[in-house]
Amino acid sequence: MKITSNFDSGNIKVLAASEPLDIQLEINKDNESDFFQWFHFRLESTPFLGHKLHINGLEKSAYPEGWDDYHAVASYDRQTWFRVPSHYEDGRLIIDFEPEFSHTYFAYFAPYSYERHLDLLYWAQSHDICAIETLGETLDGRDIGLLTVGEPEDGKKQIWITARQHPGETMAEWFVEGLLHKLLDDEDPHAAALLSKAVFHIVPNMNPDGSVRGHLRTNAAGVNLNREWQTPSLEKSPEVYHVLNKMHETGVDMYLDIHGDEALPYNFVAGGEGIPSYDARIKELEDTFKAALLTITPEFxxxxxxxxxxxxxxxxxxxxxxxxxxxxxxxxxxxxxFKDNANLPDPYYGWSDRRSYQFGQDTLAAIVSVVDKLR
Structure with missing residues (x-):
């Protein structure tokens, strides 16, 4: 029997793995940080033999409440990820599983690899209305890639979308993949309506270093990028620094930042009602957008x-x-x-990469309802 996480976004520490019913594991912390929750590893063992995997120490994880009613995902082919029986007790997630094949991958959510990220960028670039730009480099030397979709014209709205500031929230990039596939479909009516009025600026992965390292929440330096937007720096948060500079260059008429929540089993949005400049105009835009999304999909x-x-x-x-x-x-x-949508539960897949992809497409359609009112 062998357990390894020596691959892109892998994360697990093996404490004991001599007996299939007594496999003891822990999750490594993000580098220079106390955050941990993301796991991704491969089990090599005997098919059709019962296994019990214990992931320990979770009472100190980033979101202990995230383990209640949570079921891990597994895959044999790294394409289809299904839920496996799991339960949380005494600070441990216990996974009961009988593999059908000799090699099985387990993860906190369906992974989105760095290679798939690059494939998405350069697939998008192959469309005439899409351009790719490298805004700068991460601390580990990876490119910060921006996709610009649409023909620039005076008067067009500037819509920004970012994803995976928290790298373990892989559903965010599945969401963006779905949105991009719809936006770049030259026969899609929502895309046509939007691109006649707006240019989209999309960063599919704000945190490629954390993604490859198998982090939950931080970049290579252990910095939570979603707490850096007031004073980003090249030394600690170049990802935010470069993206924010580009935003000031283009202007922003609408912004969506895509995330995943460990504890709440729902899709929802968090708005700007607490910002100093919040007013009736912004509230009307928020309400219009939410009403459209509620109409378009029961997932919201x-x-x-x-x-x-x-x-x-x-x-x-x-x-x-x-x-x-x-x-x-x-x-x-x-x-x-990360769990399931409690309003539309699916016991086999839970909330999934495919549902995230579709939610991205539905969210793009909802933008049609507000694009004319953005300014």
């Missing part, structure tokens, strides 16, 4: 989510708040679950 809801900030008390180090305030614009954090 507006009953459960984060507590709303009191007026003037938004955290302006957070991307959506910082951008909403700087540009006086509609800015939302979009959240998807």
């Amino acid at each position: 809801q507006d009953e459960f989510g984060y507590d709303k900030d009191a007026p003037g008390e938004a955290n302006l180090t957070v991307a959506s708040c910082a951008v909403g305030e700087a540009f006086k614009t509609l800015a939302y954090t979009v959240e998807m679950p």
Whole structure:
């Protein structure tokens, strides 16, 4: 029997693995950080033999409440990820599993590899209306890639979308892949309507270093990028520094920052009601966008989510708040679950890469409802 995480986004520490029913594991912390929750590893063992995997020490993980009612995902071919029986007790996630094949991958959510990220960028570049630009480098020397979709013209709205500031939230890049496939479909009516009025600026992965390293929440230096938007620096957060500079160059008329939430089993948005410049115009844009998304897909809801900030008390180090305030614009954090959508449960797949992809397409369609009103 062998367990390894020596691959892109891999993360696990083996404590003991001599008996299939007593496999003891831990998750490594993000570099220079106490955050940990993301795991991704491969088990090599005997097919059709019962296995019990214990992931220990989770009472100290980033979001201990995220393990309640959570089921790990597994895959034999690294393409289809399905849920496996798991339960949380006494600070341990216990996975009961009988593999059908000799090699099985396990992960916190369906991984989105760095190679797939590069494939997405250069597939998008092959379309005439899409250009790729390298804004700068990460601390590990990887490119910070920006896709610009649409023909620049005076009067067009500037719509920005970023994803995976928190690298373990892989559903965010699956979301962007779906959105891009729809936006670059020259027969799609929503895309045509939007591109006649707007240019899209999309960063599919804000944190490629953390993604490759198998981090949950931080970059190579252990910095949470979604707390760097007030004073980003080349030394600690070049990813935010370069993206924010580009935003000031293009302007921003709408901004969506795509994330995943460990604890809440719903899709929801978090708005800018706490920023100093929040007013009736922004509220109307928020309400119009949410109403459209509620109409388009039953995957979205507006009953459960984060507590709303009191007026003037938004955290302006957070991307959506910082951008909403700087540009006086509609800015939302979009959240998807690691568990399942409790309103539409799927016991075999849970919330998944494929559902994230479709949610990205549905969210793009909802932008049609506000594009004319953005300024």
